[in-house]
Amino acid sequence: MKDILLFVENELKNTKKVPLMDHYKTTDIRKITGKILRNIEKKSNDYVFSICDILLEQRNWHMGVIAYDLAYRLRNQYDKKHLMYLKIG
Numbered sequence: 386m387k388d389i390l391l392f393v394e395n396e397l398k399n400t401k402k403v404p405l406m407d408h409y410k411t412t413d414i415r416k417i418t419g420k421i422l423r424n425i426e427k428k429s430n431d432y433v434f435s436i437c438d439i440l441l442e443q444r445n446w447h448m449g450v451i452a453y454d455l456a457y458r459l460r461n462q463y464d465k466k467h468l469m470y471l472k473i474g
Contacts, residue, residue: 389436390443392424393417397447414447418454430459 396417400409425433433455440452 389421390439392421393440393448393451396420409447411450414450415454418451418458421451421455422458430462430464433459 397409400413400417402409421436425436437452437456440448440455443449
């Protein structure tokens with residue numbers, strides 16, 4: 386799991402920040418989400434949610450956007466167990 390954090394941190398280092406604003410564009414952050422999903426494509430939803438937890442524990446905007454984007458992209462694969470995890474059902 387720590388390799389996911391290292392991967393995200395490396396991707397952020399290679400991503401350009403908005404000039405004069407010192408932040409990343411949300412679209413660039415979401416591209417990192419796509420790269421993560423391509424690398425873990427055959428993993429279960431539980432595995433992806435555990436990645437989301439790790440990213441959210443970092444308590445920074447970039448990691449949070451990636452975590453919520455990962456969860457959103459799996460929305461069509463949720464079952465009752467996942468809805469309870471998300472406190473929706």
